[in-house]
Amino acid sequence: MPELPRNLRVEAVVLRHSDWGEADRVLVLFTREHGKLRCIAKGARKLHSRKAGHLEPFTRATLMLARGRDFWIVTQAETVQPYLAIRADLTRTAHAAYAVELLDRFTYEEGQNRALYTLLVDTLARLDTGEDIFTLVRYYELSLLEIAGYRPELQRCVSGGETIQPQDQFFAAAGGGVLCPRCGPGTSGVKPVSLEALRYLRHFQRSSYAEARRARVPGGVQDEMAALMQYYLTYLLERGLNTPGFIRQVGSQPEA
Numbered sequence: 001m002p003e004l005p006r007n008l009r010v011e012a013v014v015l016r017h018s019d020w021g022e023a024d025r026v027l028v029l030f031t032r033e034h035g036k037l038r039c040i041a042k043g044a045r046k047l048h049s050r051k052a053g054h055l056e057p058f059t060r061a062t063l064m065l066a067r068g069r070d071f072w073i074v075t076q077a078e079t080v081q082p083y084l085a086i087r088a089d090l091t092r093t094a095h096a097a098y099a100v101e102l103l104d105r106f107t108y109e110e111g112q113n114r115a116l117y118t119l120l121v122d123t124l125a126r127l128d129t130g131e132d133i134f135t136l137v138r139y140y141e142l143s144l145l146e147i148a149g150y151r152p153e154l155q156r157c158v159s160g161g162e163t164i165q166p167q168d169q170f171f172a173a174a175g176g177g178v179l180c181p182r183c184g185p186g187t188s189g190v191k192p193v194s195l196e197a198l199r200y201l202r203h204f205q206r207s208s209y210a211e212a213r214r215a216r217v218p219g220g221v222q223d224e225m226a227a228l229m230q231y232y233l234t235y236l237l238e239r240g241l242n243t244p245g246f247i248r249q250v251g252s253q254p255e256a
Contacts, residue, residue, distance in 0.1 A: 008065040008072070010034060011080060013120055014057050015100045019045065026071065027055060028104065029063070032117045036109045039065055039072035051077045058083060058096045058124055081121075083128045092127050094250045095137055098243040099123050102141070105237050106148045115147045122209070132213065134222050135204075139212045141229050142205050150236055153177025154202045159187075169193050171228055173235035191231055197224040 012029040015036075020026045025044040029037045044052045054061045054077035064076035086092045103120055107113070119140065126136045145151055156163055158175040160183050170184025171177070171193045178198065184190050193201075200221060204212045217225070234240050 004034065004067070006067045008034065009062070010037070010065060011060070011062050012037070013100065013117075013124070014055055014059050014061070015104045016057055017041075017055065025052075025055065027074070030100075030103060030107070030117060030120060031112075032114060033112060035111050035113050035116075036104075036107050037065070037072055038109070039063075039074055040068065040070075041074040041077070044074075054079045056082075058086070058100050060121055060124070081125070081128075083124055085128045085130070086124065090250050091133070091247075094243065094247045095133055096124060096127055098137070098241070098247060099127075099140055101241055101243045102144060102233070105241065106144060113147070116144070119143050119147065126209075134217065134226075135213050135215065136209075138201075138225060138229065139204050139209055141233070142201070145232075145236075146205070150176070151205070152201075152232060154198060154205060157183055159183040164198070166195060168195050169198055171232070173232045191228060193228060194221070194224060196221050197228065201225060201228075 010029070010031040010033050012031040015028045015030055017025050017027045020040060023043050023045045025041045027039050027041055029039060031037055041051050041055050043049050044055055051074060055074070059079060060081040060083070062078045062080055063074055065072040066075050083096070086096050099120065103116060107116065123136060123140045127133070153176055157180040158172060158177040159179055162180055164178055164180060167181065169181065170179040170187070170190045172179050172187060172190045174189060178193065179187060179190055200215060200217050203215055230244060
């Protein structure tokens with residue numbers, strides 16, 4: 001991969017940040033032009049910093065970066081989209097945090113991936129405008145897995161290769177997809193998957209978002225699909241994500 005120039009202008013979503021020194025902040029960005037980058041915002045924690053408001057997690061911003069000794073350095077920052085409606089709603093904040101954590105965990109500092117960037121900003125925009133959370137999150141998960149090269153096989157048995165028939169099946173994270181009723185029983189670590197849950201997962205996987213959002217998934221099937229996705233994602237990442245616990249905590253709080 002060719003070396004990047006000494007100065008960059010990028011559009012980016014802030015995935016996360018951490019404190020650095022007395023007043024600085026280290027940022028992890030996912031940029032449209034260069035994929036994931038780490039940088040430092042000098043003085044961002046000072047009370048009157050002009051940059052701080054543009055550099056909060058899941059803010060979409062235009063940034064000027066200069067190459068430093070250890071980090072890219074933020075020299076200018078301007079918000080493109082603050083996603084204020086997300087920030088005003090704790091449930092949507094929790095799901096935005098989930099979206100950025102998932103992308104962060106599946107990516108490395110390995111260069112441009114515009115498809116992932118577009119998926120992320122589209123998902124944040126849908127959260128911001130009040131789209132159904134279940135639909136947009138499941139669509140996001142399946143689309144991210146597709147782009148990242150981990151598309152689950154939902155059409156054929158991953159053991160025998162037979163076309164899946166219209167009946168309850170099994171899902172094997174280690175195999176990357178569905179096992180038929182002949183191959184699934186007795187196989188270690190598999191999860192049962194109902195015909196209805198599999199049907200909606202297939203629909204989301206092959207559809208555009210506009211098509212997926214028209215689906216009306218029953219509540220029990222929603223729970224099954226969400227649990228199955230967490231099972232597969234946890235296997236791929238080799239450990240659980242942090243934000244699902246936050247989402248459950250938010251969901252258990254009584255409404256004001």
